[in-house]
Amino acid sequence: MDIFRIEGPVRLCGSVTINGSKNASLPIMAASILAGGKSTLSAVPNLSDISVFSQLLEQLGCCVTRSDNGQLCIDSTVIDNPVGDYEIVRKMRASICILGPLLARYGKAKVSMPGGCAIGDRPVNLHIRGLQELGAQIHLKNGYIIAEAPNGLRGKEIFLGGPFGSTVLGTANVLMAAALAKGRTIIESAACEPEIADLAKYLNKMGAKISGIGSPRLVIEGVGHLQPVDYEVIPDRIEAGTFMVAAAITAGEITITNCRLDDMMAVVDRLRHIGVTIDPLLSRPPPRLASGDAGAGESKNGVVVTCSDGVKPADITTQPYPGFPTDLQAQFMALLSLAEGNSVIIEKVFPDRFMHVAELNRMAANLRKEGPAVIVAGVEKLMAASVMASDLRASAALVLAGLAAEGITIVNRVYHIDRGYEKIEKRLNPLGAKIKRKQIKGV
Ligand code: EPZ
Numbered sequence: 001m002d003i004f005r006i007e008g009p010v011r012l013c014g015s016v017t018i019n020g021s022k023n024a025s026l027p028i029m030a031a032s033i034l035a036g037g038k039s040t041l042s043a044v045p046n047l048s049d050i051s052v053f054s055q056l057l058e059q060l061g062c063c064v065t066r067s068d069n070g071q072l073c074i075d076s077t078v079i080d081n082p083v084g085d086y087e088i089v090r091k092m093r094a095s096i097c098i099l100g101p102l103l104a105r106y107g108k109a110k111v112s113m114p115g116g117c118a119i120g121d122r123p124v125n126l127h128i129r130g131l132q133e134l135g136a137q138i139h140l141k142n143g144y145i146i147a148e149a150p151n152g153l154r155g156k157e158i159f160l161g162g163p164f165g166s167t168v169l170g171t172a173n174v175l176m177a178a179a180l181a182k183g184r185t186i187i188e189s190a191a192c193e194p195e196i197a198d199l200a201k202y203l204n205k206m207g208a209k210i211s212g213i214g215s216p217r218l219v220i221e222g223v224g225h226l227q228p229v230d231y232e233v234i235p236d237r238i239e240a241g242t243f244m245v246a247a248a249i250t251a252g253e254i255t256i257t258n259c260r261l262d263d264m265m266a267v268v269d270r271l272r273h274i275g276v277t278i279d280p281l282l283s284r285p286p287p288r289l290a291s292g293d294a295g296a297g298e299s300k301n302g303v304v305v306t307c308s309d310g311v312k313p314a315d316i317t318t319q320p321y322p323g324f325p326t327d328l329q330a331q332f333m334a335l336l337s338l339a340e341g342n343s344v345i346i347e348k349v350f351p352d353r354f355m356h357v358a359e360l361n362r363m364a365a366n367l368r369k370e371g372p373a374v375i376v377a378g379v380e381k382l383m384a385a386s387v388m389a390s391d392l393r394a395s396a397a398l399v400l401a402g403l404a405a406e407g408i409t410i411v412n413r414v415y416h417i418d419r420g421y422e423k424i425e426k427r428l429n430p431l432g433a434k435i436k437r438k439q440i441k442g443v
Contacts, residue, residue, distance in 0.1 A: 006402030037228035084111035100173035161189030257302030330397035
């Protein structure tokens with residue numbers, strides 16, 4: 001198992017290009033099942049989650065290869081085993097989003113219940129309810145979801161909201177199934193995340209008829225079949241936010257290209273409140289909109305992120321998009337640990353997503369959990385320590401804290417971070433980080 005040895009404090013300076021979005025890639029890979037044939041996906045990051053999902057598609061009968069220029073080629077002509085095996089699903093919850101496309105194309109699916117993970121329970125009741133509304137017969141047996149639609153799926157008006165608001169992968173599952181259902185489907189309280197909008201655009205390119213993209217009300221006119229297509233996934237807004245925090249927590253200056261500020265308004269709002277400067281990297285004037293207003297085009301070229309006047313406290317509440325993303329909560333907690341004052345972070349999407357609190361406190365942060373909130377009392381500096389990664393984003397927070405802490409920080413179980421960040425040390429070290437990956441035998 002690998003560990004990171006991180007020497008701090010450092011000041012990061014330089015430029016980094018954001019990779020394609022993991023959370024757009026996974027449902028789009030699942031959607032390729034809907035059309036028999038060869039799909040070529042570009043900008044899909046080279047991550048362990050993507051490899052695991054590729055294994056899952058191959059288990060179904062697909063052929064998945066990476067071309068020399070990094071494109072992901074999926075041949076879904078033959079799917080002769082519509083089963084999502086526990087051994088794979090337990091490693092990655094997103095596997096659940098093969099359920100909808102398998103039902104839509106084959107009329108049956110058997111997918112392991114995902115189970116929980118470090119960020120809390122991961123129920124799929126909304127996925128199941130949405131698919132049942134479309135006419136699927138679903139029951140649970142020996143930890144598996146057994147789904148059948150012998151007479152096909154039929155469009156329906158579906159309210160998909162849950163106690164925590166919308167569901168990202170639940171929307172993906174129902175959207176993919178509805179694309180091939182007979183008649184019209186309306187998904188009310190659909191997830192508005194950019195990754196779901198990207199999935200909908202991919203499906204429309206395949207021949208689906210989806211409107212309301214990016215809104216909480218999706219309208220889908222079912223079609224008879226879909227074509228395999230080539231597609232490029234959007235940049236990863238969570239990776240972009242992570243690098244922005246890296247610039248801020250080290251009082252550095254990082255130019256971040258291939259990032260879409262339009263997808264990150266809540267994040268940019270909090271960063272600016274904290275005292276972080278985010279200037280568009282203007283290589284050409286932004287395009288003029290019909291209204292004559294300056295477009296957001298400048299964000300397409302990237303941004304320069306600096307934080308030279310100290311970190312100010314801020315209150316953050318995570319919410320479904322367009323609210324502040326839960327996937328950046330841990331990273332911002334590391335940053336606010338160094339603020340000149342107290343902050344409050346409330347986690348409204350995954351109320352248990354605080355495994356990083358104890359680890360950051362080991363680094364001399366001053367964090368106190370109060371139910372779904374954490375009171376962050378800013379400290380002058382963090383101290384290096386040996387810490388344990390628990391989930392993908394908590395691990396990123398520990399790495400960021402290690403960049404700012406005085407001394408040598410050891411982050412254990414680095415495999416968590418490899419799930420969502422492609423060789424992060426090879427992207428941070430050229431900016432001035434001092435991170436060494438070491439393999440620890442037998443751990
Ligand atoms: C997606 O997970 C992301 N994963 C997560 O990112 C992200 O944290 C999450 O959305 C929220 O934005 C991928 O896209 C692969 P949800 P998902 O269904 O779809 C409850 C990362 O770090 N809920 O939107 O599984 C659920 O318990 C990962 O990249 C139900 O109650 O999340 C949670 O409280 C971690 N019933 C809330 O809804 C359901 O049937 C939001 O979950 C489904 C969800």
